[in-house]
Amino acid sequence: MKNQSSLKLRNRKPLTNGHQAKTVAEKSVWDINCVPGFSHARDRSNISQTRKNIWLCLSLLGLALTVYQVKMVLSNYSKFPINTRIKVEEASLQYFPAITICPYNKIKCSYLQRDLENCYSTNCSNLWNYCQLGLLSGCSYMKMEREKQLNQSSNFHITCPDQFLKLNNTEDGNIEDDSLFDEVYGQLQQTDRQRIGMERKVMVKLCTINHSPCSGYFDAQTINTVSRGNCFGFNYNGSFQVRAGPEEGMSLEFFLVRNESVWHSMNNKVGLRVVLHQPNEVPLIEELGRDVFPGAATSFSLQIRQNIRQPAPYPSKCIDSWNETFFTTAKFPIVANWKYSQVGCSRMCFLQHFMQNCDCIYHNQDDMNIKEYHQNQGIPPFEYCSMKNQTSVDCLGSSYNTYNSDKCRCQPNCNETIYEIGTSALTWPSESGWFYKAIEFNMTSSYKDDQPITSDDIEKSETELYPIYEEIKKNLLRLDFYFSSQSRIVIEELPVYADLFSLFANLGGALSLWMGISFLALIEVIEVVIDSVMKTVQ
Structure with a gap:
């Protein structure tokens, strides 16, 4: 028996190198345990062929799903997706915004x-x-x-x-x-x-912060624009902080001097226009302003919302500087003094479009005083469009239809602070308090031949006092600004794939869910494939 076995082994043909390499590779791939499905399908134990076929089908399905999910992960990664996180931050003190107020009377x-x-x-x-x-x-x-x-x-x-x-x-x-x-x-x-124009000392009768004079916190400013006349700026240095609550904010009282108001047909509104903005940011009265009416105390309840966005290549494509837009500080030095904002950039783009097409702009669009700046800097000035010039009127009309802001690259700010405003109003001054307010402000009345109201007038009858009260009420208004809460809402964009490790984690999830492949198992598969190729080549 021994001699017969030896004879059979001697008579057996030796395997060629290629055939031997293929057998070893085949055995290695099927026998490794890192891919459970395929190892079961190749299992040499006494299990039925049906079970092997089922394991093979499940393994192929898992492979197909893995390839699909890996493709989806890579496709999603190429789009630079973001997640949005909303959180609430508490602060006992909050910086107060800058406030610009413009009367409707120029x-x-x-x-x-x-x-x-x-x-x-x-x-x-x-x-x-x-x-x-x-x-x-x-x-x-x-x-x-x-x-x-x-x-x-x-x-x-x-x-x-x-x-x-x-x-x-x-x-x-x-x-x-x-x-x-x-x-x-x-x-x-x-x-x-x-x-x-209107003087601040004539119109602004009272300015207090936490019941103390505003002069202890900042110097109020007067800004003149063609579109609005004299406007009054408060807290332009952004220097003070306040607590939340109506007793901790800023209060202003105005006298409108309506007996000296312009009454042409284009000036058909009475009151003030108010805009809240960041210090060093252009106060865009037309886009962001809110109207307040006389004879009322209007409360502005503020809530800070901070938007934190991601720059390109993420979808927001946010920017932080004018130099990232068409309006670089080298070509447009006027923007160097302004904090970048998307609304301000859009306004500049709008003006640039009209100047290029029509060589003029509407006077009420120049609330940035660009024409004045050009004159002061020796830059060739442009003109305001004349409504008597039909060519200019037609050009402006057609330019509205062709305006496109995309060329100016006016993207949103990467770090933007917005003041969400809630307003409410009530009658002010009251029928019982107006008399003392009129004496305090040394106000006059046309019903007294423009003579000041004095304490002796209190003896007059109600019939005599009521028209004086109505006249005084139409000239006074009060504004109260305060934070409604000591918290701020922060809306932050976060990259889904902050780094390569995030990508690998998602790929690993796809591989392990359907195929059960871990990092080390993947290395083992790669090693087997490389060995197989090397042995085949040899």
């Missing part, structure tokens, strides 16, 4: 008449503009009517003869082309516009 009639007469006596270059403003605003008409009532002579026919003739041809002082008021107003220099 000029104070007595100041316009003062400068008109001074200009006439010195024969200054602005005489025609002052005369036109007096005519178009109704200020000259009101002055002439007042002088008639007082049996005083008017010199308007001497200082402004052309405008006097137009005014004399009207019954009530209404001029057909009074829409040109803003156009004439925009032709004045900023210093001249500011001088004939």
Whole structure:
């Protein structure tokens, strides 16, 4: 028996190298235990072929699902997805926003008449503009009517003869082309516009922070723009912090001086427009402002929301600087003094579009005072579009339809603070408190021949006092600003794949879920494949 076995082994043909390598590789791939399904399908124990076939089908299904999920993970990774996390942060003190407030009345009639007469006596270059403003605003008409009532002579026919003739041809002082008021107003220099506008010391009667004068915290500022006239800025340095609650904020009281208001057809609103913004950020009155009306105390309840976004290549593509937009500080030095904002960038893009197409912009779009800046810096200035020029009107109309902000690359801020505002209002001053407020502000009344209201007036009858009360109420308004909560809402974008380890973790999940392959098992499979290839080549 021994000799027969030896003979059989001697007569057996030796395996070639290729065949031997293929057998070893095949055995290695099927016999490793890192892929349970395939190892069961190749199991040489006494299990039925049906079970082996079932394991093979399940293994192939797992392989297909693994390939699909790996493809989905890689596809998702290439899109730079983000997760959004919302959290609430508590702070006992919070920085107060900057506040810009603009009246709807651009000029104070007595100041316009003062400068008109001074200009006439010195024969200054602005005489025609002052005369036109007096005519178009109704200020000259009101002055002439007042002088008639007082049996005083008017010199308007001497200082402004052309405008006097137009005014004399009207019954009530209404001029057909009074829409040109803003156009004439925009032709004045900023210093001249500011001088004939409302004064802060006249309008702002009270400013307190935590019941203390605002002067201890900041210096209020006066800013003049063509679109709004004199506006008043508070807390532009962003220096103080307050606690939450209505007793811990800022309060302002205004006197509107309506008896000296412009009453042309384009000025059909009474009150103030308020915008809250970050310090060093352009106060865009038109886009972000809110109107408040006289005869009321309006409360602004504030809640801070902070948006933290991700830069490109993530979907938000946020930016932090003007230099990442079309409006670099090298080409547009004016933006160097402003904090970047997407709304401000869009406004710049809008103005640039009109200037390129029509060589002019609307006067009410220049609340950034860009024209004034160009003049001061020696940059060739542009002009405000004239409503009398039909070519400009047609060009502006067609430019609205072709405007596209994409070329300006105005993306959202990477770190943006927004003040969410809730407002409420009630009648102010009350019927019992208006009298003392009028005395405090040394207010006058037309029902007393423009004489100040005094404590002696309290003895008058209710019938006599009521019209005075109505007049006072139409000239006063109060604003209260405070934080409603000591918390801020932070909405933060977080990358789904912050680094390569996050990607590998997702790939590992796909491999282990359907195939049961771990990191070390994957290395083992790779090693077997490499060995198989090397042996086949040899």
